[in-house]
Amino acid sequence: MTLDELRELAETEREKQTQVKHEIHVCTAAACLSQRSDQVKASLEAEIKAHGKEDCCKVKGVGCMGLCAAGPLVSDESNGRLYQNVRPADENTDTKEIVASLESEPVERLSLSPELPFFKEQKKIVLENSGKIDPERIEDYICAGGYEALLTALTEMRPLEVIEQITKSGLRGRGGAGYPTGLKWSTVAKASPHNGAKYVICNGDEGDPGAFMDRSVLESDPQRVLEGMAIAAYAVGANRGFIYVRAEYPLAIKRLKIAIKQAETMGLLGANIADTTFSFKIELRLGAGAFVCGEETALIASVEGKRGNPRPRPPYPAQEGLWNAPTLINNVETFANVAPIIRNGGAWYAAIGTEKSKGTKVFALAGRVANTGLIEIPMGMPLRHVIYQLGGGIPDNRRFKAAQTGGPSGGCIPEEYLDMPVDYESLASVGSIMGSGGLIVMDETSCMPDVAKYFMDFCCTESCGKCIPCRVGTVHMHNLLSRITAGEATPEDLALLERLCDVVRNTSLCGLGQSAPNPVATTLKYFRKEYIDHIHHKRCTAGVCEGLARPGKDDKPKGKPAEVTA
């Protein structure tokens, strides 16, 4: 397919779509599907048929609309109506009412205002098609401007020019470490092929507990990731790519398979794309679901069919990666940013965000906020704004206690930094990280030593076991945290815990061990009093730790019967 043919196809598709008066979108991404949104879609279709409105109304299954907690979500594109918690016909009359009211007043009971800050304050680049296109139809993606960037790059830009735009954009890796993407690409481009080969890998492992950004992108807009990979492959000189997705993401896998097939059929992937000399083939690799397999060297071992253990770097994958060949490995969201950058130019992207953190970042907003779900915000938005405007604040009039970013590799940010901008540098300056985009809000009902214990439990069961400090050190740290939350720890235990934080961080082989102490270290730094309370006063202020006294409620040391005073 040539660029002209692509544009023609987009035009035809656009005409077809404008003929439909009401295009009703139903979210068919994982969270809404789990609430039977497929049934909602079927009910809506049946209802439209019953009313004989098939020629002016069409129902479309789309990707995630973001406010997953209120799902299933349904929208009417013609008039911007948005409905939440829509139930299928066998449960109640939601779908009947929606169809009946197409030309009249919206169904009040189900309405959700698209004017909410949750929607208004976002800036969607990565998610621009999410909730708009049918992820299982490549025509929908093409209609939204898809593959223009790839074909433009192939026919009008040299590989170096592509890299130049990515570098100019200031895009940094969204997988956690924030390494400059352009720099990585140019390193791989400069490396000489090994046995004639270079590879591109898309890291879709997403092992962080609570994170679902990458899954959502793959489920909602898989073609965009393929397009990003193809552009990258052209830029660095690779002809083969792999997408590593964990097997727990069946919907993402299904849609990727469909997407790859459709792109191949249209000649947008495979041999001689757009009649050029460039060929690129993408294969899927399923991971068994180990956090450590997201670490790039472990992931490469896993793709090679070996045990997913990390190895020391250098050499970096850019020099010696998959089957010893130079390998470009980027995160799903990183690749999803590529097409719009090529389409609009690096300078356009660089104008968004902060000085050192450009563009937008997708977050999985979870925990104690009114609106949980998926958001995409420009870098630099203050944390307070994210939590209180987009997130809608903390329910039940409770007090904010901490925001956890970066999952098990990240840390807890206390109230005093709420006005901090969300960018790589600021998060790092308070001991946390951007990570892949998990953002968990905690209120006074969270016990910080208990939170630290949770993450440490995760790290010690997910450690690959190769290097001693991580294999054994995380277990000791978890045991110490268990003692603390059980009210059995001594001040010496606390000292040992701090010493282990330092040893594990500084001597572990890979990022898992090196960052595993972060949740402990940040809670120790900002919420030390809670540790002291647990150790010296056998007291858990949050009332989480079983068997420990809660001040104001049962202010009695452990072991004695609790006396309720308030």
Added chain:
Amino acid sequence: MKPNTAQITTLKIDGHDCGARSDETILDVAQENNIFIPTLCHIDGLQDIGACRLCLVEIKGSNKLLPACVTRVQEGMEVTTNSPRLQHYRKAILEMLFSERNHICSVCVSNGHCELQWLAEQLGLTHISVPYLHPKLEVDASNRRFVADHNRCILCTRCVRVCDEIEGAHTWDLYGRGVDTRVVSDLKQPWGESESCTGCGKCVHVCPTGALVEKGRSAGEMTKRGQFLPYLTLMREERQ
């Protein structure tokens, strides 16, 4: 022999000027110059994996500690192999190893001939400050000539590598993860029933501890002969 395309570089290790080939590791060069760096997962003749972290060294200009066994030398590098900071971490790592499984040396066949024990002596480790985890692990005595006692295994994977890289049998591999990782023969079969094991005993002799031993030895009797490896590797390379 490998084609000799490597360049010559000079670096400083503990203040000594050292000459090196650019394809050598810091550990190689330190050993050539009689500078001691503690190691456990490294053994001459096998590929290095950088797992035990005992050989960590400091490089001037970087706050990150790097494993000497897998870090290539670079022109002008300044390496410190023995600072109070390094000693502190090495002891902490050894402590963790001793806490992980059962290491009551007095009843161990390798007592007096054990690299872990020897390192603890060298580094002046007199007691450990982390609690013992002491899981109860199996002892596999199903092999006619050898015993695998998982209570003494430190997961250095020397056995796995020698069997794969030198003997070519790949009898040993790893099973499980984290602190539950075990060395297993074939697909977790008893060693005595392993179809792939040739009975060569190489794994036994590269094992740094009392985890793989010959049968019929009593406490303190088992000595290892791991020195054959570099010779074997050299012979192979010359044949190719």
